[in-house]
Amino acid sequence: MAGPEHLVPSFLFVLAGILLGAKLLGELAERIGQPAVLGELLAGVFLGSGALGLIPASGPIAEVLSILAELGVLVLLFEIGLETDLREMRKVGGSAMTVAAVGVVLPFLGGYLYWSHVPHGMGTPDTLQSAAIFIGAALCATSVGITARVLSDLARLGSVEGRIIVGAAVLDDILGLVILTVVSGIAAGGQISPVGTAKIFAVAVGFLVVAIAVGGWVAPRVFRSVARMKVQDAVPVLALAICFALAALADRAGSALIMGAFAAGVILARTDQYHAIVERVRPVGALLTPIFFVSVGSALDIHLLDPTRPGGAKLHLIALGLTLIAILGKVAAGFAVPWARFRRLAVGVGMVPRGEVGLIFADIGRRSGLLTDDAFSVVLLMVMGTTFVAPPLLKLLFRGEAPVPVAAPPT
């Protein structure tokens, strides 16, 4: 009975609608042979302010939902961390790094050149260069959340391809963080030095290394005591507390929230409570992660898809070009490692979804005035295209193979 009383009932209706929509469309997706996450994204599109309007785009309910969605993506990355065997990951480390680097450079250059040369007629000549940098940046990031969830739906997180994709997507988040900082500086009208850029990169990588090294030594010792606690549910609740605390710590250290959650999972996978944590955290993730995917879907305005509105057809055409660059740039990255053996096309396609990360870049660009509303819409369409095309393609590419759900539990 606490809190802002009038907000809560409306919020509960929205929450119930999100969960119901996620499961119904998730079921529909699975019935037609697609990953459930595709259904959750579509549920968001239908429930969003552009369509049925159940999920508000702003206001207090939207803010609470965005925080629950954030908790959802943190729990998801925590679970991915739990399932990540560092030794297995290290074996594909070189491949993942190359895929990540090429998958950032190619789309950035492609997006930048496309926007500065194609006659789109959006924005003024003096903001063209900055806008092109934004467009390029929006093409860089990989949504590790969506990609990992698709792999999990397809039971391929433990395959060589799955490990390369997750590894590269995590590295992409480090690179995305650097780019975000640089681009935010441009939006604020400032200059970023190469030294400053290198420092951001070093902090982001450094946090991951230090957290896993220190935590990997401390956590098994602490959780031997936690397992002996008499109070109920100490193991899963304290595991989640560590996940949230490390996420916040990562942010304070200049890294990203999801890096901390991922590191927490990697660390706790080494405790003797591994199985209890996986089993008891899963229902929490089952409740929270659909909120994230439905929220991502709800950010996409279905009206943008209407080609009959004024300028709609041209906008679609420009967006189509950008989407193709976005897809090709990442797919090419899958072929950037000639010395290793894996399904290159599957890895490339796995890197394609831009999801919420692309949306964040676009939003900063719009709020700073460097991207016009139309240019923002183009980025939105690109994000939609890449996010929706990858799940069914991955499903197709992995067809007929035996499932490899997760790495063996660490010993």
Added chain:
Amino acid sequence: MAGPEHLVPSFLFVLAGILLGAKLLGELAERIGQPAVLGELLAGVFLGSGALGLIPASGPIAEVLSILAELGVLVLLFEIGLETDLREMRKVGGSAMTVAAVGVVLPFLGGYLYWSHVPHGMGTPDTLQSAAIFIGAALCATSVGITARVLSDLARLGSVEGRIIVGAAVLDDILGLVILTVVSGIAAGGQISPVGTAKIFAVAVGFLVVAIAVGGWVAPRVFRSVARMKVQDAVPVLALAICFALAALADRAGSALIMGAFAAGVILARTDQYHAIVERVRPVGALLTPIFFVSVGSALDIHLLDPTRPGGAKLHLIALGLTLIAILGKVAAGFAVPWARFRRLAVGVGMVPRGEVGLIFADIGRRSGLLTDDAFSVVLLMVMGTTFVAPPLLKLLFRGEAPVPVAAPPT
């Protein structure tokens, strides 16, 4: 990465601190033979703005926490509903109703007479009557959340006493709702007719009856389909969606949120997915309900306990008198059913905690200006006293008996 970025890291630190504090002090409580919920309430007092200051009393983080706490109490009531066997409950229905009615009337009269006759010197003569009504109202409600959690910690939810207490506490919430509406009307300076009061009562009871009757017929049929769904975690997620939707519906119908959550639990206990729901919802409750209890604790300012501050000793004395009335009124209710056989003292003590419900009344009184800050502090001390005294007393009263955790699963 969505949402108000700067808020999220601070929020995550607070959340991690709440979970850690709840488990550490919960463990401490159990080690010294007390229910874990006592430790969670104390963790709130220590982490609250009156002490360590980790949990803010207002602002965006406090609002998000209050909504998570609300979700926590809803999941808790949902779980209690799942464990409620209506046939067993009906057997104690008469006793529960009598205990509830006496436990509302006696404390109200006691509180009203105490405040209008004891020379406390708080407030002006012309607001004395209204203030006394508020004080009486704050003494009526039973915190079903705290009471049920204590019984659950002690593994006594399924005992005759446990069923009477939970039944009476749920009825108390219906009565509390009526009183809340009447008292809010007084605070707004209006008049409430007997007909209006009767109508509020009828709606609150009617919702519970209709929801359980209709839902009890529909849910088993729906969940036979849900159990056949291919998408993962459909059963627990849709169960929670129903819990949240029914809570919101109860509020819209003029009943209380927690009634809807309780009804949802009672309804879903009749499905063939009962065991799956109980097992998969529990980790969600384990995460969310400590947030509720720690929040309740954090509302209590530890400085109020300082008897050396000016007027502190007198305030303590007046609060002590009110607390005794609050305790005796509920304990007497336990003896109001001479024709039935149960441990009367245990039932009476089980009704004692006022928890968050008493705080809500007091808060409305303060905001309307009818209660002075000192009078509000007195109510706070009463709430603290009743909430902290019941868990150890119940533990003592149930000592040496075999645990009766929950009713047999319904068939």
